[in-house]
Amino acid sequence: MKRKPELESSTAVPAPAGPAHATLAVVLQVRGERLRVLLWQRAKEPHAGLWALPGGYLAPGETLEASIRRHLAAKVDVRELSHLEQLETLSGPGRHPAEWQLATAYLGLVPTDVDPALPADTRWHPLDELPQLAFDHAAIVPAGRERLRAKLSYTNIGFALAPAEFTISELRDLYVAALGHEVSATNLQRILVRRRLLEPTGGRREPGRVGGRPAALFRFRLHRLEVTDQFAVLRPPGRGG
Amino acid sequence: MKRKPELESSTAVPAPAGPAHATLAVVLQVRGERLRVLLWQRAKEPHAGLWALPGGYLAPGETLEASIRRHLAAKVDVRELSHLEQLETLSGPGRHPAEWQLATAYLGLVPTDVDPALPADTRWHPLDELPQLAFDHAAIVPAGRERLRAKLSYTNIGFALAPAEFTISELRDLYVAALGHEVSATNLQRILVRRRLLEPTGGRREPGRVGGRPAALFRFRLHRLEVTDQFAVLRPPGRGG
DNA sequence: GCAAAAGTGTTGTGTCTACACCCATGT
């Protein structure tokens, strides 16, 4: 193998400054039975008038997560974010018309029961009818949705969409909105209880005017992300067929 | 919600240059029945003498993937990489002693049957007895291993560890090394054939001196990553129990 | 009593692990 001279990684001499670096977030919430993403409408060029994911530049010495939390604080209160995780870092050559810019995208989730006051230029858009988006943001939203959809199957990430207490029907509606297909309340309960994600609070929700049996209230046992279906297949030997 | 003034994302005026940005890779290969990672020993400060993941600075205008491929070309021939995917971007405040540096980590895989000529400072280290690593690299290696382990269960990523043709026993040995636990050749074959990841080549491997039935040769049907077990649970209605 | 909504019982199916057994080859 050839040993061509190489830029030495991290030498004692500080390297030249790198590209501008921004952070972005796909912030998702279920509102009115639909999964929505938080967007704001750009006032200035480039892409004035188009809608964009919230975010902004990284400040000197700042951590990526600190940066996206700081920028999001201008849109929604940070305490209302029930989950935040990194999605990917984008570096496409033409992603910004005027400068060389990288962007690290995050996925943020907000429980259905909080209704943050939004700035005038900001709105929750249903994922299935998005307007034209600025930069390469149109490609990032589906990545966030897919990440959520996948994790609903094998983790407890539902906690981040749900309020503190809920009935199984209410939870079912959240899953339907997030997954985009019907979900049986019967089986949803059994899966989540068997996996020990849910526990009954003991409380009951009184029926409405039309009657019906009062529903039991549940809560997620943990409010931190946890993988619950680790070995779908090829599991280590010893726990039976 | 308060509307405190905010750094406007991507204004018409080009922003100040950002942090130094490096790319790194966790390059994994199964050699001698063990999963190993490619490391090189640093000659200069900081961390002279410690082992580090291969990589280096991003060049102006360069894509992250192009960057890590360029840096890896100095260690292993790029054509020998059977898979490359982004892991995560690190931004911890103290990750480099002398400068503000971000790093985007990749996972790279090399099939068992290639044996790249390595520079003198470079070596394959077994994952379960790593030396002390430079910077924050010790945290990145397990992330790469976990990503591989998880994807072996629900994708066809095995193609990236295996040679073009192989017997089921040989493939089993790869899975054992990568997963870190016993795997039954019997069941491995059935899972991978049922999911249509493997197909017989028609060829046979002649038995060794000690005899035994000749083994059928298989190959992976596709050599691009494909999710094969999409809906482990909460699948859309209509395909039965 | 009747409609409505919640929740349980039950059946059937597919997929997996484990293990017994059969097959093809060398000595």
Added chain:
DNA sequence: ACATGGGTGTAGACACAACACTTTTGC
């Protein structure tokens, strides 16, 4: 023949989807 390694057959465990049925309420 018999040892060695490859491969198939099959039984049991489980988790799931689907759906019938029961429970609890309002009117």
